[in-house]
Amino acid sequence: MSILRAPYRAADLRRLLQPASVALVGASADPRSLGGRALANLRGFGGRLHLVNPRRSEIDGRPCRPSVADLPEPPDCVVLAIPMEQTEAVLLQCAAAGAGAAVVFASGYAETGTPEGQQAQQRLAAIATATGLRLVGPNCVGVANRGLGLQAAFAGFPAHEDAPGRRIGLVSQSGALGLALSQAAERGVCFSHVLSCGNSCDVDVADFVMALAEDPGCDAIALGFEGLQEPARLAPALQFAVVRGRPVAFCPVGISAAGREAVRFHTATLAADLASLRGLRVAAIESLVEAAVLLAKAGRPVAPGVAVLSASGGTGILAVDAAASAGVVTPQPGPATVQRLRAALPAFAAARNPCDATAQATRHPESMLAAADALLADECFGALVVPWGRSQDPAVLDGIAELAAQHGKPACIVWTPQFPLVDVFRRIEASPSLVLFQSMRGCFDALAGWMAPITPG
Amino acid sequence: MSILRAPYRAADLRRLLQPASVALVGASADPRSLGGRALANLRGFGGRLHLVNPRRSEIDGRPCRPSVADLPEPPDCVVLAIPMEQTEAVLLQCAAAGAGAAVVFASGYAETGTPEGQQAQQRLAAIATATGLRLVGPNCVGVANRGLGLQAAFAGFPAHEDAPGRRIGLVSQSGALGLALSQAAERGVCFSHVLSCGNSCDVDVADFVMALAEDPGCDAIALGFEGLQEPARLAPALQFAVVRGRPVAFCPVGISAAGREAVRFHTATLAADLASLRGLRVAAIESLVEAAVLLAKAGRPVAPGVAVLSASGGTGILAVDAAASAGVVTPQPGPATVQRLRAALPAFAAARNPCDATAQATRHPESMLAAADALLADECFGALVVPWGRSQDPAVLDGIAELAAQHGKPACIVWTPQFPLVDVFRRIEASPSLVLFQSMRGCFDALAGWMAPITPG
Numbered sequence: 001m002s003i004l005r006a007p008y009r010a011a012d013l014r015r016l017l018q019p020a021s022v023a024l025v026g027a028s029a030d031p032r033s034l035g036g037r038a039l040a041n042l043r044g045f046g047g048r049l050h051l052v053n054p055r056r057s058e059i060d061g062r063p064c065r066p067s068v069a070d071l072p073e074p075p076d077c078v079v080l081a082i083p084m085e086q087t088e089a090v091l092l093q094c095a096a097a098g099a100g101a102a103v104v105f106a107s108g109y110a111e112t113g114t115p116e117g118q119q120a121q122q123r124l125a126a127i128a129t130a131t132g133l134r135l136v137g138p139n140c141v142g143v144a145n146r147g148l149g150l151q152a153a154f155a156g157f158p159a160h161e162d163a164p165g166r167r168i169g170l171v172s173q174s175g176a177l178g179l180a181l182s183q184a185a186e187r188g189v190c191f192s193h194v195l196s197c198g199n200s201c202d203v204d205v206a207d208f209v210m211a212l213a214e215d216p217g218c219d220a221i222a223l224g225f226e227g228l229q230e231p232a233r234l235a236p237a238l239q240f241a242v243v244r245g246r247p248v249a250f251c252p253v254g255i256s257a258a259g260r261e262a263v264r265f266h267t268a269t270l271a272a273d274l275a276s277l278r279g280l281r282v283a284a285i286e287s288l289v290e291a292a293v294l295l296a297k298a299g300r301p302v303a304p305g306v307a308v309l310s311a312s313g314g315t316g317i318l319a320v321d322a323a324a325s326a327g328v329v330t331p332q333p334g335p336a337t338v339q340r341l342r343a344a345l346p347a348f349a350a351a352r353n354p355c356d357a358t359a360q361a362t363r364h365p366e367s368m369l370a371a372a373d374a375l376l377a378d379e380c381f382g383a384l385v386v387p388w389g390r391s392q393d394p395a396v397l398d399g400i401a402e403l404a405a406q407h408g409k410p411a412c413i414v415w416t417p418q419f420p421l422v423d424v425f426r427r428i429e430a431s432p433s434l435v436l437f438q439s440m441r442g443c444f445d446a447l448a449g450w451m452a453p454i455t456p457g
Numbered sequence: 458m459s460i461l462r463a464p465y466r467a468a469d470l471r472r473l474l475q476p477a478s479v480a481l482v483g484a485s486a487d488p489r490s491l492g493g494r495a496l497a498n499l500r501g502f503g504g505r506l507h508l509v510n511p512r513r514s515e516i517d518g519r520p521c522r523p524s525v526a527d528l529p530e531p532p533d534c535v536v537l538a539i540p541m542e543q544t545e546a547v548l549l550q551c552a553a554a555g556a557g558a559a560v561v562f563a564s565g566y567a568e569t570g571t572p573e574g575q576q577a578q579q580r581l582a583a584i585a586t587a588t589g590l591r592l593v594g595p596n597c598v599g600v601a602n603r604g605l606g607l608q609a610a611f612a613g614f615p616a617h618e619d620a621p622g623r624r625i626g627l628v629s630q631s632g633a634l635g636l637a638l639s640q641a642a643e644r645g646v647c648f649s650h651v652l653s654c655g656n657s658c659d660v661d662v663a664d665f666v667m668a669l670a671e672d673p674g675c676d677a678i679a680l681g682f683e684g685l686q687e688p689a690r691l692a693p694a695l696q697f698a699v700v701r702g703r704p705v706a707f708c709p710v711g712i713s714a715a716g717r718e719a720v721r722f723h724t725a726t727l728a729a730d731l732a733s734l735r736g737l738r739v740a741a742i743e744s745l746v747e748a749a750v751l752l753a754k755a756g757r758p759v760a761p762g763v764a765v766l767s768a769s770g771g772t773g774i775l776a777v778d779a780a781a782s783a784g785v786v787t788p789q790p791g792p793a794t795v796q797r798l799r800a801a802l803p804a805f806a807a808a809r810n811p812c813d814a815t816a817q818a819t820r821h822p823e824s825m826l827a828a829a830d831a832l833l834a835d836e837c838f839g840a841l842v843v844p845w846g847r848s849q850d851p852a853v854l855d856g857i858a859e860l861a862a863q864h865g866k867p868a869c870i871v872w873t874p875q876f877p878l879v880d881v882f883r884r885i886e887a888s889p890s891l892v893l894f895q896s897m898r899g900c901f902d903a904l905a906g907w908m909a910p911i912t913p914g
Contacts, residue, residue: 032820107815108805111770117805155848158876174771176816176846177873183847184875226774254774256781258811265807266770285775286896289875313568313723314631317683317711318742324713348565348574350722354715358564359633363489389633390640391612416634418641418746419615420877439743439896 004230007237008134008207010214015100016134016203017145017193017211019076020047022152023068023099025090026081027051029059034105034154035081038142041151042079050075067093074098079142079152084108087138088123095131103152104137110199111139113265121201128202140198141175146191147217157194158185166296166432167192168289169218169246171208173200173225177253177285181224184289187422187436188429192217200269204228206237209248213241220296222288223250223279227260227269235276247295248279249449251288280449287442294435294446298410301451303382305331306444307375308354311361311368315387315416316354318440323385326444328451330354337378344370362389365396372400376407382454383447384411387440394424397434404433411435414443461687464694465591465664467671472557473591473660474602474650474668476533477504479609480525480556482547483538484508486516491562491611492538495599498608499536507532524550531555536599536609541565544595545580552588560609561594567656568596570722578658585659597655598632601639603648604674614651615642623753623889624649625746626675626703628665630657630682634710634742638681641746644879644893645886649674657726661685663694666705670698677753679745680707680736684717684726692733704752705736706906708745737906744899751892751903755867758908760839762788763901764832765811768818768825772844772873773811775897780842783901785908787811794835801827819846822853829857833864839911840904841868844897851881854891861890868892871900 010017022045028035039059042049049062050071056064065071068078068090078094080087084106094102109121121138128135136143142153146167151157155175167190172178175196182194192215195208205225212218221241228234241248252274254263260271274281282291306328310316323330330353333341341351344367350356355375361368376384386400397413404411413428414437428436437443448455467474479502485492496516499506506519507528513521522528525535525547535551537544541563551559566578578595585592593600599610603624608614612632624647629635632653639651649672652665662682669675678698685691698705709731711720717728731738739748763785767773780787787810790798798808801824807813812832818825833841843857854870861868870885871894885893894900905912 107803107817111807111813112805113807172771174769174774176767176769177771177775179848180772180846180873181875186876189875224771226771253771253778256778258777258781258787259774262770262774262777262807262809262811265809266774266813284896284898286875286898310633312631312633313719314629314634314681314683314710315637317631317716317719317723318634320715320719321710321713324715330715346564348569350568350570350719352719352722354719356568356719356723360564389637391636416637418638418646418743419643439741441741441743 007210007233008203010211013134013203013207013211015076016136017143018148019150021050021073021075022047023050023052023071023075023078024081025052025068025078027053027059027064037154038079038081041153041156044149044151046149068097068099069093071097077101077103077152079103081105081154084120088127091124091127091133095127095133099133101134103140103142104135105140105142105154107139109138111266121199125201135202137198138201141179141196143196144194146193155179157182166190167217167219168292168296169193169212169215169221171195171205171221171223173197173205177224181222181289187420188426189289189293200229204233206233209237209241213244213246218246220292221246221248222292223248224253224285224288226254226266227263227271229269231270231272234272238278242278249282249288249291249295250277250279251282251285253285280446283445284442287439287445290437290442291446291449294410294450297432297435298450301382301454302409303380304451304455305329305380306383306385306447307333307378307381308385309357309371309375310354310387311357311359311389311392313356316356319385319387320354322440322444326448328444328448331380333375333378334380337374340374341371344374362392365393365399368396369399369403373403376403376409382451383409385414385443386411387414387416390417390421394427397427401431401434412437412443412447414440464667464690465660467668470591470660470664470668472533473593474600475605476607478507478530478532479504480507480509480528480532480535481538482509482525482535484510484516484521494611495536495538498610498613501606501608503606525554525556526550528554534558534560534609536560538562538611541577545584548581548584548590552584552590556590558591560597560599561592562597562599562611564596566595568723578656582658592659594655595658598636598653600653601651603650612636614639623647624674624676625749625753626650626669626672626678628652628662628678628680630654630662634681638679638746644877645883646746646750657686661690663690666694666698670701670703675703677749678703678705679749680705681710681742681745683711683723684720684728686726688727688729691729695735699735706739706745706748706752707734707736708739708742710742737903740902741899744896744902747894747899748903748906751867751907754889754892755907758839758911759866760837761908761912762786762837763840763842763904764790764835764838765842766814766828766832767811767844768814768816768846768849770813773813776842776844777811779897779901783905785901785905788837790832790835791837794831797831798828801831819849822850822856825853826856826860830860833860833866839908840866842871842900843868844871844873847874847878851884854884858888858891869894869900869904871897
């Protein structure tokens with residue numbers, strides 16, 4: 001499959017993703033309308049914000065211009081919160097006014113499956129090609145760049161505290177999926193960007209991956225995608241990101257026959273050749289962000305074995321089952337480690353892998369930490385998995401984090417209760433050496449992908 | 458494999474699970490100790506509670522007796538919060554005093570993998586057999602029967618509001634897993650019982666299933682187990698439960714080679730013949746309770762097809778992928794349904810399966826409900842799956858619940874955001890026709906199991 005155009009680079013998308021000025025066409029004072037919601041989301045933007053609406057002279061004290069042609073400067077990025085019927089004319093005005101990029105929310109294009117919709121989308125693509133305007137959408141939720149306070153979107157991505165150094169760039173073709181995944185921010189995951197591209201008539205997920213690969217604010221990329229207009233563009237983009245030190249976790253959606261058919265209806269795009277994609281392929285979308293956090297925090301694996309340390313026999317057994325199912329090896333520790341485990345743990349504990357420190361460990365944190373140290377020190381293990389229950393003292397997590405950092409190996413904390421404790425989640429996410437997983441399957445699927453380059457056979 | 462003894466019936470376990478009186482041996486005023494925690498958990502018990510501790514005359518104003526022999530009545534159930542060394546002597550006292558059952562928390566038995574531990578456990582089993590005392594444990598967390606306010610356990614199972622008619626009996630060999638699963642109560646799942654049996658030297662999970670099958674407080678059973686002393690007892694117990702109208706969702710743990718080895722170390726038991734077990738087998742423990750809730754609420758499936766209705770294309774595609782992977786069919790609706798969908802939805806929506814009602818549906822609940830009605834009315838569908846995002850109005854859930862009830866088909870709400878909204882979760886759990894799932898895989902795995910009896914081929 002030949003590539004019709006090379007992916008865009010960060011410089012090509014600078015005015016889209018790092019705008020100094022943004023114009024909102026269809027700005028509205030009604031907070032429930034598309035234009036009102038987009039305005040609310042743009043209020044945090046640190047750059048210059050211009051409003052366009054021919055029926056208003058101001059909204060909330062901000063001047064409103066009748067058209068893009070009347071703005072005081074050529075806007076870097078224009079957000080179009082207007083119906084499909086007006087979109088082409090406004091895009092031409094944007095290009096004429098010297099705008100750099102446009103985000104199109106409107107639906108009714110290729111996703112309808114009708115010839116009219118497809119033709120309308122081809123006209124948008126032609127405008128982008130002819131004018132050099134970089135176009136996101138149509139039928140998209142929008143884009144956010146946390147560093148700039150930019151949220152050029154009609155849905156609000158959740159705000160969160162900044163945790164420098166472990167930022168995930170989230171790329172999702174589907175806006176609803178991007179929005180759903182971005183909610184991980186509320187439990188402490190730090191996103192540098194949330195980028196959705198909908199029907200992708202110009203900019204697509206491959207272009208976003210390229211741009212993030214050169215963005216110093218992004219440490220790892222989480223990518224969800226359905227189909228692409230030019231599927232062959234994705235593999236080189238992922239390759240570029242990996243080479244630039246931005247590991248990618250990706251989850252393809254629409255891979256079943258019914259899924260492919262629905263993708264055709266939804267965005268009229270084609271499936272990528274999954275075998276050609278470099279990165280960590282995640283089986284279930286629920287684990288995508290967690291896998292990306294593993295990549296952002298973990299560095300390269302130093303050994304293919306995984307040690308399991310639990311405060312209960314049952315959760316340890318669950319872990320080795322999930323490991324086996326994901327193809328992750330859980331070897332027995334060396335004799336020196338066994339000796340250290342025996343010294344650290346009660347006589348009725350299991351000084352092996354999985355290591356059951358028993359419920360006593362919840363009352364004797366020092367024995368849990370001594371066991372963690374012994375397992376992390378063993379050269380046959382590249383990572384530690386610790387199933388975590390609600391009765392365990394969260395302060396022990398800080399000790400495990402410190403040991404993991406000392407040994408240069410990640411400690412994956414698998415939350416086993418059927419109910420989250422947000423404070424504990426945030427504590428885990430804030431640590432550079434702890435990775436939170438909410439399912440055992442998700443944890444070992446991610447570890448399998450992370451360890452694949454060094455897994456024997 | 459021959460069965461050495463038949464499973465216990467509800468009548469055999471009456472004094473254990475429906476005690477009029479409970480004695481706590483090892484009662485303590487220290488809230489951090491095993492005996493102190495057990496006492497705190499027993500405070501809500503509606504029956505008569507007796508305390509035993511030779512070193513105290515009272516705790517918190519309750520009299521403390523020196524031994525079980527000194528109690529004012531033969532206790533139905535005795536909870537032993539004492540070390541392994543004292544356990545055999547106290548069990549013999551319990552039997553002599555006319556107690557009916559005992560719960561043994563102590564560790565150090567077969568789970569150590571040592572001959573001494575195995576022999577000590579055989580002596581406990583021999584006491585149970587010889588005296589008729591029904592024994593739970595050793596190495597167990599305990600049992601709870603919500604209807605009696607009974608929590609004979611050293612760990613606290615979460616309290617929750619009562620939602621009559623859809624109560625899950627939770628049976629878990631592992632106490633830690635039982636505890637973790639019981640946390641679903643905090644998001645609105647109603648448990649009639651939480652029963653753990655640890656090493657299962659006398660009472661095992663098969664016996665618990667038998668007892669729940671005859672308990673009017675229990676509507677469906679969620680069962681997690683590792684290995685059994687007598688694996689052949691489990692299949693007839695599940696058969697009995699299903700015949701008695703208590704559908705069972707079960708998740709075997711310790712099924713990999715490493716898992717079986719860890720089970721042998723942990724509880725020294727054997728794997729059951731999974732193919733012989735009737736019920737809904739769940740692949741991932743995270744979905745066990747959700748699957749049991751489906752069984753409790755859904756009745757029998759009337760058609761093998763599943764319809765998907767979403768407010769976004771991406772989540773609908775995710776759903777049909779998960780359906781395909783689980784072997785659930787998602788057929789196209791009949792022409793009458795398509796006509797109704799077209800009338801209900803915007804022109805750019807997908808009037809097919811998966812049905813993408815588009816983001817407009819979040820602003821026009823009536824179109825979402827009309828689409829749900831059309832899909833539920835179609836005779837090719839036995840269930841509706843609705844991926845749910847945070848921006849959707851929870852009030853619409855009540856409308857979907859009503860339609861699902863009218864059509865006698867369950868509506869599975871799949872929560873897509875990476876962060877829970879507990880109020881919405883409780884609203885879903887409280888409905889008799891809505892079933893909450895927190896992962897798409899978990900939803901379709903459960904639907905596949907539920908529909909298996911009518912799935913063609």
